[in-house]
Amino acid sequence: MKKFLKHIILYSLLLMVATAAILTYSVTQLNKDRYFLLKPAASNVFLGYSHVQFSIADSILPSSRNLGMKGEAYVFTLIKARKIFQNNPSIKNAFIEVSNKQFNVYMDSCIWQDQFLKPRIPRFLSVMNAEEFSLLFSKNKSGTISGMTDFPRQNFVALSRNGDDVMRRMEWGGYRSLAGNKLPDDLKRIRALGYDPDTLDNQLSLTNILYLQKLVQLCREHSIKVWFFRTPMHPKSGDRTNEIVFQQILKSKFADIPFFDFIDLDLPDDEYFDINHLNQKGAKRFSGFLGDFFTYDLWNYSGNKLEMIHDRWHAFSWKY
Numbered sequence: 001m002k003k004f005l006k007h008i009i010l011y012s013l014l015l016m017v018a019t020a021a022i023l024t025y026s027v028t029q030l031n032k033d034r035y036f037l038l039k040p041a042a043s044n045v046f047l048g049y050s051h052v053q054f055s056i057a058d059s060i061l062p063s064s065r066n067l068g069m070k071g072e073a074y075v076f077t078l079i080k081a082r083k084i085f086q087n088n089p090s091i092k093n094a095f096i097e098v099s100n101k102q103f104n105v106y107m108d109s110c111i112w113q114d115q116f117l118k119p120r121i122p123r124f125l126s127v128m129n130a131e132e133f134s135l136l137f138s139k140n141k142s143g144t145i146s147g148m149t150d151f152p153r154q155n156f157v158a159l160s161r162n163g164d165d166v167m168r169r170m171e172w173g174g175y176r177s178l179a180g181n182k183l184p185d186d187l188k189r190i191r192a193l194g195y196d197p198d199t200l201d202n203q204l205s206l207t208n209i210l211y212l213q214k215l216v217q218l219c220r221e222h223s224i225k226v227w228f229f230r231t232p233m234h235p236k237s238g239d240r241t242n243e244i245v246f247q248q249i250l251k252s253k254f255a256d257i258p259f260f261d262f263i264d265l266d267l268p269d270d271e272y273f274d275i276n277h278l279n280q281k282g283a284k285r286f287s288g289f290l291g292d293f294f295t296y297d298l299w300n301y302s303g304n305k306l307e308m309i310h311d312r313w314h315a316f317s318w319k320y
Helices: 002-030 050-055 074-087 106-112 114-124 130-139 141-160 183-193 206-221 243-253 280-295 305-315
Strands: 044-047 064-066 093-097 225-230 259-261
Touching: 044 074, 050 280, 074 106, 074 114, 074 130, 074 206, 093 206, 106 114, 106 130, 106 206, 114 141, 130 141, 206 225, 206 243, 259 305, 280 305
Parallel strands: 044 064, 044 093, 093 225, 225 259
Antiparallel strands: none
16 A cells, blocks of 8 residues: 555646746746747737737838737736737837726626736746746635647647747737627617617726726836827727726826827718727728828827817728
8 A cells, every 4th residue: 555655646746847847948938038939020019819819900100010800808818928029129109998998897707807917828838937826826726737738739739830930839929800890780789779788887997997007117117108099980889888987997097198089070870890999991991090000190299189089080981
């Protein structure tokens, strides 16, 4: 019996050592700077969650890279931005999406609920710091451990393929076009219920707001200029609620950051994918409009931004 127990203990120790060695090797390999170079080099990066990922067709914009990722809370945006900024001194401007939902308590679930946390641990474990790991582990120990066990396998696949586009394979974000139009179904549901079931309440995600502040500070440490913006959204969307709270947060915590609000651009219904997101037609039109902001240096406009956006939108024409 003692001999059997010794074998079990020895086997367990060997397994722990092997697991630690594999994790260490994976982290070391995946942390190499060459995997985090933007190709081609970019001066402008767009950061945020699904509204950015699906709305910014970066190929239309000069020297720009869309790094938006659906469901991404600011803590994960901060983690990847830190690594990307370190290795891409060409970046001069960061356009960060802010929205009512990103200040809402809903975003807490996007940080530590299993469905969001488990796939993100393998993506970001190699580059997160101790504070970030501690936050995630304290909120969801089992989800964090589960993600760690999948880290070597997922990243072995990413590293084993030819080429250095590891960020894409790790799903660190990027423009994704949405074909089709589910908006009629969404509007039908809202009419039947009398409201959008995704309507937000007034509870805040203090964690997400804190990490947005950290993201802004990171940009400043790298001498990267920061703009906030909000993408177009259908007038019936429940994500437009708690507007008063949203504006209060901007004024109280981010008053020194220019905010360009495109939420009320009157795109036709056939340019929406659903109640909250543009489809590929809408994304191309919106991105073409943003192109003028680079061409005519409108990001540095110091007058009434809402009036300027409204006037230029109605004078803007776009051919697909």
